[in-house]
Amino acid sequence: MHGGHTPIGTDVERAADILRQGGLVAIPTETVYGLAADALNPRAVAGIFAAKNRPAFDPLIVHLGGIDWLPQVAKQVPPLAERLMARFWPGPLTIILEKTAAIADLVTSGLPSVAVRMPRHPLALHLLQVVQRPLAAPSANLFGQTSPTTASHVSRQLDGRIDYILDGGPCGVGVESTIIRVEDQTIQILRPGGVTREELSEFGSVVLPSAKDSDSMPLVPGQLKEHYAPRTPLRIIEPPVDFTTEQQLGLLTLNRHDWNAADLARFACVRELSPHGNLEEAAAGFFAALHEMDEAQLDLILATPFPDHGLGLALNDRLSRAAHE
DSSP states (O other): OOOSSOOEEOOHHHHHHHHHTTOOEEEOOSSSOEEEEETTOHHHHHHHHHHHTOSSOOOOEEEOSOGGGHHHHBSOOOHHHHHHHHHHOSSSEEEEEEBOTTSOGGGGTTOSEEEEEOOOOHHHHHHHHHHOSOEEOOBSSOTTSOOOOSHHHHHHHHTTTSSEEEOOOSOOTTOOOEEEEEETTEEEEEEOOSSOHHHHTTSSEEEOOOGGGGGGSOOOTTTOOOOOOOSSOEEEOOSSOOOOOOSOEEEEESOSTTOOHHHHHTOSEEEESOTTOOHHHHHHHHHHHHHHHHTTTOSEEEEOOOOSSTHHHHHHHHHHHHHHO
16 A cells, blocks of 8 residues: 555544555554554554564554453453453553454464553544554564654654554653563563553562563563464475475475476475465465464475565564474
C-alpha cells in the first residue's frame, strides 16, 4: 500500500481503514511511537519487519482496546491476571498468555504464548476502538536506530515505507511496559518497566527470573531470545540433494523453481512459501509451515536458504536458529 511520502495527520478513521486493509500505521503510545498492523493478518505483520529492515523475527506486543477483547487473542486468563488488568489497564503492563489460533504466528515467533497490553495513550485507545482489531506494534524505527518519540522522528526514518503516521504529539518517554507472566498467586517479572515490583506485590508473590530460568521462559518482546524450533531435525541445504536414504524427508522452500518434478516427488511433504518468490508472503506463512511439517512425522526437514536481502535476512536467521537447536 505504501509508496511516496508518508502522510502525517490526526485522522483516526483513515488510520483505521489502512489497518483494516492490511497496511502499516505509526501510532503514539505512552512510551514511544509504535508501528502497528492487524495482529490477525500474517501478511500485514510481515510488513512490519520489512519496513523496519529487521534482520530477525522477534515477538511483538499485541495492543487491545479493552479487557473484553481478550477472548480474541488468549485462550484463558488466570484470575490473578484478571485482577492485575483491572488495576493497571490501560497502562504499561504487558501480560504473557496462551494465544488463540487467530493471532498470527509471526507475532509470537511461532510460540504458543502472546504478550498483550492495553495502551494508555488516548489517541491509541481511540484508534483501537475504531478499528476493532488487536494491533501488533513494535517501535516505529528502522532496525538499530533510535526509538521515535514524535511523529517527525518516525517520518525521518520510515517516510515512504509505511502508509500513515498518526500524530499524537510527543510521547512521555521512559515508561516502558513491565512484562509479566502469572502462575497461581505468583507474578514473574520478565522485563521491569512502568509498573513497579512494589505495586505488583500487592497482588501476589513477585519473583525476578534467574539466568538459568531463561531457556524455559515464554518469549518476551525485546528481551529474551527464545524462539520456536521444530522438534524434527532441520538441515539447510542447496539443491540438488542426494536421495539415497530411507528417511521421510520434508522440504521447506521459497518456491519450486530450483527443483525438478522427480526430485520433488521423493519428498513426503513439500511446503512452498511463495510461488512468486515474494518474501513478505513467505514470512507470513513461515512459522505455520514449520508447525505443520513438525506434525507430519518426518525424520528430517530440509530447508533451502532465502535470498540474502530484505526479509530474506530474517528468514535465514530463523532457519539457522532452527537448524542449530
